[in-house]
Amino acid sequence: MVAGICAGALVAAVLAAGADNGGTGGYSMRTDARFAPPGAFVPSAAVTYDMELVPAASWIEVRQHMAPVGGATTVGLRVTGMKPGHAYGVHVHTHPCGADPAAAGGHYQHVISSHADHVNPENEVWLDFTADEHGAGAARARHGWGFRQGEAASVVLHDEPGGKGTRVGCFTVPFGWVA
Template sequence: MVAGICAGALAAVVLAVGSGDGAGGYSMRTDARFAPPGAFVRSAALTYDTELVPAAAWIEVEQRMTSGGATSVRLRVAGMRAGHRYGVHVHEKPCGADPDAAGGHYQHEASSAAHHVTAENEIWLDFTADERGAGEARARHSWGFRQGEASSVVLHEKPGSKGGRVGCFTVPFGWAA
């Protein structure tokens, strides 16, 4: 197991190769505290709407991948707006000061057709924050990410594929070989 601190002072990553489900699997867990773009102390997690994603709210993303390429992604958060329903998806590019920097949703079968914007073709991690602002979601698929094409988790103001981008977390996702 290898542990380290990301470029941002407010993010930690733990990677384990060969210790996922079955020989040669992959496991990764990373967490951070949200900060506004341009904050003095930089973070891999950015808030674009401090009403819905308060500065210092916490996010954790975990990925497990079997040697066969099946992938599970788990999201946990704390400090969000209590009772709010969030849409969350894996996106193609890393986060940036501009909410659109993360690009579009990662899709297993890449397409701009509306019938491909589904929880079966994308990683959807929608959740409703409880009375303390905590939430959790998990997605499982028989497929894995393509190298370099899944780079962040974006929080949207509404569940499903709707709503503006209110937060973003750059994540070092592993890919299927």
């Protein structure tokens, strides 16, 4: 295991990162994992804190594409195995996942501020979705800015959409950044 990421997920992300930048300096990444509870015999980069809303073995995929000029970033999310019909809040967070849901830190913000006006989908990456009747969901966010180096490290699922909610799952993600 490397920095809390299962080797298979890390290798898939690293291979995808260099696969389609065409030498232009852009960045593309795709990584996925199955959720497991903290302390599971087989650890995962995806941790569930609420087995009703994020069942063990449910699946998550995160993709990132960053433009080679200007750093515009698109982040996509797909999930399966979630609670059908449930609305989730999902945000990029500043630290990797841990056994304690608080380990992922706060929301990544383009303009860092504790003021409530900065907690919004324009200043943060929000990937809220409602699981369909089969427990699948998807979301995508695009911003004209990119992440700062080392400041975006995970995607956290919350029990309700919007800027708040209890943390019910977390996925450590190797996000790229603007140089």
